[in-house]
Amino acid sequence: MVLGLVNTVGDWLVIEDVTTGLADTTTMTASVAVDLRKIRFADRVRMTLRYASLNVLLNGVPIVTPRVQSLSLEGGKLKLDTLLAFAAGADTVKELGAVIDQSGDILFGNKGKKDRPLSATVRGIRIGSSADSIVELAGKIDVTLDALPYLDKARTWYNANWPFTIDNIQSTLTKRGIDVDVDISNRLPIPLTANFPSVSARIFYRGEGDTVLVNCWVNDLVVAKGKVKFHLWIDPVFPDVMKGLNDAVPLLLAYKDLAQNAYLGGFQLHTIGEPSKATPAQTFNVFYGARMDPPELFFYRPLVIRPILVNPFKDGLGLDLEVGFTNPGPVHINIGDVYFGLARGDTRLGGITIDNFVLKNQHEGGGKNLARAKARVTLNLLDVPGILIDLVAHRDKFGYKSDIRWQKDEELVWLNRIAERLPPAILGRLWEVLFGLLRNASVRLFKEDGVKLAAASGAPANGTLSRRWLGKRAALDEKVAKIEVAKWTADPVVPAELADFITVDWSALTVIEA
Numbered sequence: 001m002v003l004g005l006v007n008t009v010g011d012w013l014v015i016e017d018v019t020t021g022l023a024d025t026t027t028m029t030a031s032v033a034v035d036l037r038k039i040r041f042a043d044r045v046r047m048t049l050r051y052a053s054l055n056v057l058l059n060g061v062p063i064v065t066p067r068v069q070s071l072s073l074e075g076g077k078l079k080l081d082t083l084l085a086f087a088a089g090a091d092t093v094k095e096l097g098a099v100i101d102q103s104g105d106i107l108f109g110n111k112g113k114k115d116r117p118l119s120a121t122v123r124g125i126r127i128g129s130s131a132d133s134i135v136e137l138a139g140k141i142d143v144t145l146d147a148l149p150y151l152d153k154a155r156t157w158y159n160a161n162w163p164f165t166i167d168n169i170q171s172t173l174t175k176r177g178i179d180v181d182v183d184i185s186n187r188l189p190i191p192l193t194a195n196f197p198s199v200s201a202r203i204f205y206r207g208e209g210d211t212v213l214v215n216c217w218v219n220d221l222v223v224a225k226g227k228v229k230f231h232l233w234i235d236p237v238f239p240d241v242m243k244g245l246n247d248a249v250p251l252l253l254a255y256k257d258l259a260q261n262a263y264l265g266g267f268q269l270h271t272i273g274e275p276s277k278a279t280p281a282q283t284f285n286v287f288y289g290a291r292m293d294p295p296e297l298f299f300y301r302p303l304v305i306r307p308i309l310v311n312p313f314k315d316g317l318g319l320d321l322e323v324g325f326t327n328p329g330p331v332h333i334n335i336g337d338v339y340f341g342l343a344r345g346d347t348r349l350g351g352i353t354i355d356n357f358v359l360k361n362q363h364e365g366g367g368k369n370l371a372r373a374k375a376r377v378t379l380n381l382l383d384v385p386g387i388l389i390d391l392v393a394h395r396d397k398f399g400y401k402s403d404i405r406w407q408k409d410e411e412l413v414w415l416n417r418i419a420e421r422l423p424p425a426i427l428g429r430l431w432e433v434l435f436g437l438l439r440n441a442s443v444r445l446f447k448e449d450g451v452k453l454a455a456a457s458g459a460p461a462n463g464t465l466s467r468r469w470l471g472k473r474a475a476l477d478e479k480v481a482k483i484e485v486a487k488w489t490a491d492p493v494v495p496a497e498l499a500d501f502i503t504v505d506w507s508a509l510t511v512i513e514a
Contacts, residue, residue, distance in 0.1 A: 012038050021195035022271055025284050028084040030066075037076035047073040050129045057121040058147075061095040062087040067131075086286045097265065097289025104264075104292030106155045120147040163187040164228070168363065172334040173406050173415060177235040184228040194223035198275035199230075202266035204291065205244045212237050213244040213262065217275040235276070236414055242421055249426050255500045257296040265291040299501075300325040306505040307437050310374075318350065318376035319437060322505075327367035333359040336406035340419065342431055343399045350377035351401070352434070375434055400427055429495050433502060436493025 014035040021029045036042040049071035056064050069081045086092065102116050123142040128134030165185040172179050186192075199221060203214040215235040222229040248258040268275075269284035306322040335358065341351030353374045360369050402419035404412050494502045 012036070014038070015190050017191050017193070019193040019195065022197075022269055022284055023083060025271070025281065026086050026088050026286065028086070028284070030080075030082050030084060032078075032080040032082075034078040034080075035076060036073070036078055039076075042073075043076035045073055045076075047071075049127070051131055051134070052127045053124070053131075054122055054126070055124040057123070058095055058099060059117065059119055060121065061091050062089070063092055063096060088286070093286060093289040095289075096287060097291060100267075100287065100290035101265075101292050103151060103154070104290075106151075106158050108293070108295040118147040118151065119144055161187065163189075166330050169329075169331045169361070171332060173336060173404065173412055175410050175412060177233055177414065178333075180232040180234060182228075182230055182232060186223070186226055186228050191225040192223060193225075194221065196221055196269050197273045198270040198278070200266075200268045200270065200275040200278075201264060203244070203294075204263050204265060205240070206261045206263055211240050211243065212266070213241045215276070219273050219275060233276070236418065238414060238417055239421075241418065245418065246423050249422055252299045253426060253429075253498055253501045255298060255301050257298065259294045259297040262294060263291045264294045265289070300327055301501055302503040303501060304503045304505050305433075305437070306508055308508045315374075316376040317378075318374070321352075321373040321375055321437070322370060323373055324368070324370045327360060327369055328362055329367070330361050330363070331359065332361040332364065334406055335359060336404065337408070339401075339403040341401040343401065344397050345399075348378055348401075350375070350434075352376075375438070377435075377438065398424070398428070398431075429498060433494055433498065437504070 015032070016035055017031070017033040019029075019031045023029050049068060052068040052071070053065055055062065056066070063086065065085045065087075067083045067085060069083060071080050072078070098116065099118065102118065121142070121144040125141050126134045163186065165187075166182065167185055168181075168183040170181045197219070199218040201216045201218070202212045203216070205211040205213050213236070215237060217233040217235060218230050220229070220231040244262055247261045251258040251260065265288075267287040267290050268278075269287075270278040271282045271284075272278055302325070304324045306324070308320040308322060310316070310318065310320050312318075336356060338354040338357055339351055342349045353376075354371050357371050361367055400420045400422075402416040404415050404419065406412070494504060
């Protein structure tokens with residue numbers, strides 16, 4: 001009967017406003033305005049209630065005591081102001097966390113549902129003119145019902161209506177982390193307003209209990225009819241964040257769900273505007289026990305790499321690489337200047353630089369991104385085979401240097417520490433791709449363009465690539481050149497485990513064997 005009443009609620013009332021906020025560290029506020037004029041004769045009823053309360057339990061655990069501060073019905077309009085006093089015990093935090101986890105798949109649209117038993121109990125109903133003057137007629141009411149059907153109904157409605165759409169995410173890499181502004185379309189049928197000065201959440205590593213990988217600090221929160229907006233500061237926790245990345249990066253490169261070993265939770269509301277500075281006395285902690293499976297996350301694929309020859313005498317030994325991919329989502333990131341280098345001992349072997357890189361989202365040219373990376377080496381190409389062997393067999397011999405910055409004078413220490421400590425096996429594989437590109441691209445450089453480049457360049461020969469060596473290389477027997485060209489297809493430069501992640505476009509390096 002109750003479920004049937006809920007199913008037809010829109011036939012007999014219109015919710016005009018719901019506003020929530022914080023009263024203190026254990027109590028929320030809620031104000032509701034409802035139009036009941038669809039009910040016959042409701043506009044002729046006048047009623048005032050000064051106090052009412054009841055106790056709500058989930059699976060037998062005390063959760064919250066709603067306390068009506070005022071209720072009035074006049075002209076068919078109902079207005080209600082209430083306090084939601086949450087129990088503060090460890091059992092409450094644990095049970096609420098489990099319920100949020102159970103319902104989290106609704107919010108993120110995750111496949112599969114967690115049908116953990118869920119019962120709701122209402123008891124201890126008290127009505128009166130004040131907390132000290134109550135009528136006990138309803139005090140002995142104790143009703144328990146199975147709440148799972150309501151959860152299933154919410155899931156069905158949410159999947160059919162999908163009330164939230166992330167429209168735009170504007171992000172910038174900064175000295176303190178990642179600063180993000182988020183805009184979300186809100187199509188909830190209830191006009192909800194939330195007045196919370198700030199919110200915080202955590203990303204935990206599933207492999208080690210409550211190890212926090214990332215703190216998420218939210219302020220400037222606007223929840224209103226038609227929209228949700230907020231500012232988010234993503235604050236990686238070093239060195240623990242590396243535990244998660246050591247799992248996530250291999251999954252990313254294999255185009256698997258890179259968030260499968262993480263979960264989202266530790267939700268807190270704060271009474272001040274700067275969540276990272278909130279004290280326990282300024283923190284509503286009841287939802288901290290929540291642990292939710294995040295939505296599936298996949299990286300863009302494929303990355304299409306297009307090698308382009310450069311003049312080694314003017315631009316240095318190496319290649320330019322056009323790296324293209326499509327971002328179908330709303331995330332925009334201002335990344336800036338990127339440098340990532342490889343060294344063996346004290347010897348620098350080379351590096352990749354990208355100037356002023358900005359990740360465009362779906363609203364910017366359809367999300368089509370094209371970055372020009374300059375890959376340069378400071379060694380003789382004859383050393384490449386030995387380096388490739390060491391990258392496979394002796395990765396511990398190599399070190400990595402990163403310098404990423406959006407502002408020219410502001411080093412992103414946190415991001416460089418992370419980049420330089422990514423799994424050596426993965427970094428080694430990526431450098432194998434780079435050196436493989438150099439090796440295969442050398443066919444055209446030395447067969448066709450080597451002598452011309454050397455003769456046309458007014459730059460002096462450097463220590464790693466001499467004009468004489470270029471001339472000798474260009475004079476190699478035609479059969480040797482054909483063998484090297486054949487390697488482009490017979491001996492691919494992309495390792496098998498990265499084949500779904502990287503595609504090489506050789507169109508700029510076509511060899512003419514005339």
